[in-house]
Every structure is written in structure tokens, then in C-alpha cells.
Amino acid sequence: MTGSWVIDDGSAVVSPEVVLETLKARIGGGELETWLTSSSGRRLAFVTNSRRVMLVLMDGEGDPGEHASDPGAEGSSDGFLLSNGEYDEYPDEDTVPLAEAFRIVHHIVGKGSWPPDARWVVDR
Template sequence: MTTTNRWHLQGTGGHAYSGEEARQLLRHRWDWGSQETWFEDDAGRLLAVVTNGERAMVVLLEREDEPGEHLVDPRGEGFSGDYRLSNGQVDTYADRDTVAFDVAGHALAHFIEHDTWPTEVTVETDCGCGEDRS
């Protein structure tokens, strides 16, 4: 099943990205020195990827100011740094709250095409309610 929502770069309303185009864009943006990428769909949902080149934080928000969900690596241990945000801030995240960069690209592409995460990733809600989805 392919989704009917169109995903584009946040705030542009421009080109609607296929899943594979979005995955390639992540790689190109990393090559260009852009570590933070925000996509928006026609319903106003936001899909963000922040990477340090090896790992990535992938977040889905239903609305900008509401809690969402993010991909997790249940076996991730320790912390990784050098996640540079567009505002100049540099963050460090627990490896459990990030996934390998290639996993992030695959999950992003799948979500854009099917409006659901691939079965092989683990998703955790950010509402503080303790609900995990695998």
C-alpha cells in the first residue's frame, strides 16, 4: 500500500518526495553539511532526522507542539555526540534513542511510502506513558 499523503521539506510545500528520494536527500544533506532534515506531509505531520553521520535521531510528530514518537535501538548502549542542529546547537543523545544512519534512511523511505514504520524497527512514544511499539 502506498500512502496518499505527500511529504515535502518542511515549510516549502514544494516537491513531494518518494521514499527513495527522501533517503537519498538525507545522504546528500549529510554530504553538504546539513545534519538536520524536517519533512512535512499534507496533514501537517512532521518527520525529523538529525544525524552525526553514523547514527540518527528519527522523530515523527503529529503536530509541532505535541509529543510524538521516535525510533529506538533497544540494544544501544552509551552516548553519541556531534548532532548539529540548524540553530547551531550541538547535541549528544543516548544510543538507545538513535539508530544507525542506514536504518534511519530505510525507515524514513518506508514510512513515506507506506505511512507506517517497517516491522524491523522499534518505535517508542514520547508521551511519557511508557508505551513501546515494535
């Protein structure tokens, strides 16, 4: 593992073994936006509508980062409720299905990088 990750609200340090259960519990409790920070300063934003996820990996505060993508996906999805009350809609090609997001997050928390077969877009 490349460093440790913590949920930004201070609720938990997460490992690859527990990160998915933590995210599932937060979603089940209505918390659809989760931010994680690594000991190296990287940040991971996970925002879901319970079907798709906007997943952004940043090198630190202020970095536009990179987001997971689903090339060729058509349409858009709404229902992305941010903690500041903003209600967003994103093109499906800029989000990934929930199961894929879980797979990517597990890898990032364990290895510190995107899975080799994941698709992402650099926003820098």
C-alpha cells in the first residue's frame, strides 16, 4: 500500500480491505459525497447518485485532477447531491457505474494509482 487514506470528515482511516464497506455504509446513510485524503496529500472525490459515480483523483488541494470515464456511454444522469446542497447532472461518459467505481477506489486506496485497465480523463 502506498500510504494511508482517511475519510475527510475524520470518521475513519480506510484500508483497501474496508474502504468499500465504508463507502457502502455512507451511501446507505444518505451520504452521497465522500472525500478521501492520502498521507501523501492526494485527494479522491467520490460523488454518487447510487447508480453512477463521479470519481476524481487529485494530486492535492487545487489540482483539477483526473476523473474516471466511461467512453461511449450515452446520455446523462442526475441525482448527484453534493454536501453543499448543490444538485448536479453529469454526462454518463464522465461517470462510471457504481460497481466500477468501487473497483477503482479499492485499487487506488491499495496502490495509489488508477488500475491499469481503468479509463480516465486528465482535467489539468
